[in-house]
Amino acid sequence: MEILVILIPVSILLGAGGLAAFLWSLRTRQYDDPKGDAERILSDEWDDRPKPPPPDQNSEP
Numbered sequence: 001m002e003i004l005v006i007l008i009p010v011s012i013l014l015g016a017g018g019l020a021a022f023l024w025s026l027r028t029r030q031y032d033d034p035k036g037d038a039e040r041i042l043s044d045e046w047d048d049r050p051k052p053p054p055p056d057q058n059s060e061p
Contacts, residue, residue, distance in 0.1 A: 025031065
């Protein structure tokens, strides 16, 4: 029974550590648009650099 004196605080500390890590990941926006990143790497629109913007339609040559 004496082991419970050690195991209960250790389990509470591990749970608090997991909760702190989860809250940190939410604050640093780790879950924003994970699908978009996975699809962007396969797209031809983006290479090392984004394509230059199209020439302005209203400007005269």
